[in-house]
Amino acid sequence: MTRCLALCLLATLPLLAQPAKFDAAAVERGRTQFKSSCGFCHGDDATGNRAPDLLRATSLSHDTDGDTLGPIIRNGRPDQGMPAFNTLSAAQLADMVLFLHKQAYDALHSASVPRDYPLKKLLTGNAAAGKAYFEGAGGCAACHSVTKDLAGIASKYTPLDLQQRMLYPAGPGRRTATVTLPGGKVMEGRLVHADEYEVAITAADGWYRSWPAATVKVEIHDPLAAHKAQMPKYTDADVHNLFAYLVTLK
Amino acid sequence: MKQLLACALLLTLSGAAADKEWPTYNGDFSGRRYSSLSQINQGNVNQLTLAWSAQMRGATVKSTPLVVNGIMYVTTPDNVWALDARTGRTVWHYLRESKGDHIGQRGVGMYKDWLYFETPDCHLISLNAKDGTVRWDVELADPKLGYFATMAPLVVKDHVLVGVSGDVTDIPGFLDSRDPETGKLQWRWFSEPKPGEPGSETWPKGTDAILHGGGMAWITGTYDPESNLTYWGIGNPNPVLNGDGRKGDNLYTCSIVALDVGTGKLKWYFQPSPHDTHDWDAVQTPVLFDDTVNGVRRKFLAQGSRNGYFIVLDRTTGEHILTKPFIYTNWSSGIDSKGVPRPKAEKEPKPDGVLVSPGSDGATNWMAPSYSPDYGLFFLSARRLWSVFYMTTDAGSKPEGWAGRDRNLFAESVLEGIDYKTGDIKWRKELGDGEAVAGILTTAGKLLFTSDNAQNLVALDPATGKTLWHVPVGGAMAASPMTYELDGRQYLLTPIQNVIFAWALPEKPVK
Incomplete structure (x- = not known):
């Protein structure tokens, strides 16, 4: 069900x-x-x-x-x-x-994972192997740094949320779009909506703007695309090793 | 030739009523959700206009309405309405407040002048279709044990076929055949064999696992009058995510079964998900269609199963013909000689989490698929869905209920047109982020109707998936579109949340 x-x-x-x-x-x-x-x-x-x-x-x-x-x-x-x-x-x-x-x-009520799910159940990986994956095959270091955006990451989330966010951090709200209008003018902003028929952004000036999709050229930038592309590449050992490494970032 | 073939199919697979009506959940017994109506077609679909709308108070409409004799019957949990199919005006309304799960209600069945309606507290109620008065009311299962009911009964000859729902407790599933006049039980087929019967060897011996194994038939089945067999998808086993206490394939959970309507005896089965530990029930409509292959007429059954595999069988014998994934999956070690995708033990839920595609919500779910004989294509609402599965039972304790859960990472939905002969996906159309829940209708007007995840109602070219018409409707279609003809005018009916929209061509032809 x-x-x-x-x-x-x-x-x-x-x-x-x-x-x-x-x-x-x-x-x-x-x-x-x-x-x-x-x-x-x-x-x-x-x-x-x-x-x-x-x-x-x-x-x-x-x-x-x-x-x-x-x-x-x-x-x-x-x-x-x-x-x-x-x-x-x-x-x-x-x-x-x-x-x-x-x-x-x-x-x-067993159809949920408790919010306070214990770290020790999740911590089965090898942190050193996780570090190697982070810096190598996982490609994580291309966007992330353990001394910058990920500094202290293990203290910010529950173990369960940390594991989940490691794999896929959030919904689609971070996408941006570059829209080229018929006259050649280019507008950029946060993507609000995009389907086959319409595209809408919140432009830099804070105003919502929308266009029929057929009348403009749209490039969507998804900072999470690499997270999606990684899914079929992960082994479960990669997941647990990487998690064990992130847990050390307190 | 195609038209001839289509007519032959309708004669063999449709119910007693003409195809101008929609007398049963899937429109006819085949489950194809293909209508021979063609007044609305590729040449004029962009002229569709609103004929009427009706606001059903309260819950989202998840049912497929019936239309018989100019009256439409539509439901939500606890509620049945009879509407004038020409205007949407209410003829009568039946309300029976009940306890139990109100997640959805998928519609009524009809026999002569009587309707059959299932309730959240697991009652089957027969109403007088003329005025909505109760003729009889029987309890199908004990709601205090965790049973509830949502599905639309399938009426075949003098049998009302009904299943129930529920998998948060460890209770056995079953399919009942009830007497349409009295509600009395004609036969009950249990989803698990009795200990010692064929199939029982797929459960552990010496435990109570087989007696509590789950397997709810919660989506309406299909029927072939020639063989008198009815086809049903059976739900997932219990405990849901922890299979340690039920080693084995766990027949007939997650199976497609063929039962003799007269006796309830099992003719054959096929199990898409043996020993399921991911909530991938196999209740998705077993769609029936015929085709001529190398000069020989063949009778097929196809299912787009929740586990991500498209399956084609010979529906007379159960002989396997084709198994092919329709999304990327990572849980199977391969397809065995019987066509069954075998599960990998390492992808069963674990305490430290296992990354699986699809998640428990499934590569598809209850949303009605469709098959068009005009194209030989099976249309399916599919999902690319990744999830992490956790088995939460403490080591050494007996799992009960779900005993675990998965947490979704992300989902994207895609509509697919699948060539039934090869399993190849002829075209894909992206429906957007999230899990699509709309069903599909195809018609002889060479149209496919559904909704995307951006709340657009769409008409597509079934050959290519190209959009021919769309309208933003401001809500989600959590039901399946249907169509009927009244006074010579074809209507397209689309429940959007709690509002029903009836679309038609303008009353005076547009020049």
Whole structure:
């Protein structure tokens, strides 16, 4: 399914409608309790072992504050070999139910990379090899300098954003255009729009100007063209080495 | 000869209604989205003018409207409108507010005087086409498990074929055949085989992976009356980006399947993306067309698949004919003897990120393709899309849901005219930065209609991709254009965001 689809889902699915605020202490109490009472069969993380994966269970999907799970835990399911846990206090039961909902919530929200994704997961490359790529095959040094525009770059972005921006920094907003008008006059400016039928720039004087594309000659300058051209040339090792090098630019 | 061939095709592939109408999601059973109407043609398309427009309140129109007996049926999530196809005026409006995912609604199916409509909370509802009153309402799947529904039902004889959506939880996909009179289940085909059945060997043994494997049929399929087979694209497996718990090809996810309409039995399958870990479902319309090759009439099925490969099959037997990439991809180690692009293990998502083309949004997606028998060309909205895929599951824990994500770097869209005989791209037309979402219509007027990413509605020469007409419409077309004829006048219909524009030639011919 699509990115948009997942985002919309996060906003609209009723089972996600509750805010993502779980009492962390209660979840941890529930985790400990679950592990000791249920983990042997359902797995310590409730994803199943000898007994089913509870994160995929209808009983959890339909539960609100223990109204479905509570009776199952207290009474057991003798026909399916599940014993009754009738000595648990109401508070212990509530903590366990909260823990299960937190586990399910996390699975439902696994369609994103967390903003605080840890550097150590990304840092698998070799910085020296990355430096060699930067100065050599990658062609990075043709436009960039580690003592000028990239000085301190690793301190400016989260590790995840740094890796992404290293590969492709931004949208199309940095493009400029040189437009030659029918009389030979040349205008330059930031490119606002260009398609087969029309071109528009913000000229040096700050005014928006547009022309039918067929009436003018247009040269578009894209400073990110080299980033695009590099995509099919990268190996994943190049990407990780280069990233390891940029991480040293603090 | 071409006209004769086109007529023969319409007889075999179109529904009961004449092609002046648009009685089903794709216009006819073939999925070609090719209309034999030619009043609007290359000679006069630059005279197109606005016949009417209609504002549908609320969400973007992503549906393809039906037109039957002068009435148009158009949808958004929770909403069905009947409009006068001559003026756009509302005849009736049905609203059923629901919980569930409201990402889109792709249209209704029709049988006799009845409509069939799927809802965000996974109900299938039959409405009286005369007044929009509810005839019956059945639940297809439990929305609390993560199912929702968007697709336009396909009505074949006395079968209403419906699929559902959902892949943020690990739930099995299926295709239902429902009784048009009662909504009762006639058969259900599950996207995963039962343990022990053929295909189950493509899943790990001794785990619950096969029971939760995903595979939603969320785009309308096609149908061949001669063989009584219906063709569907099946969605991606779950967990979506982490395949460690489901080693194997994971049939019948990311597959094209041929099912007998009467029984729901699988006749053949072809899997464009075995063991998918990039969200590249294979739901894109399986387009049916016939052609005469070396004096022999052949029956084809073609798909531009989300993974970046154009595929042609013999639709009677499932025999593979052609597999060829339509954009640059870097995830496959090669095409095997069965025509299947095999995935490289090193391009599966990893914790430190893997650079892949295309990204999870796909080299193409739900946007309707088109096939024109006049040119032998398959038209496709494609994307050059690069993305970094991260597998976020902690080592040693069981992946659930998506268990990872990719982050897009950039996207460029391009319209392609593909020669089905060779897979060669005869022409490309740049659509602009970003991900195009507009579908395609071709007509016997030798025209191709779609929209670019700069909000221009365009008519192109299908032979070359050259623009013959364009108009900036101030919004995106997130649906597919369609056409119909009423009172002897051909209309081109284009939903633009929440506004429907109906275009036609001037009522009095321009001299």
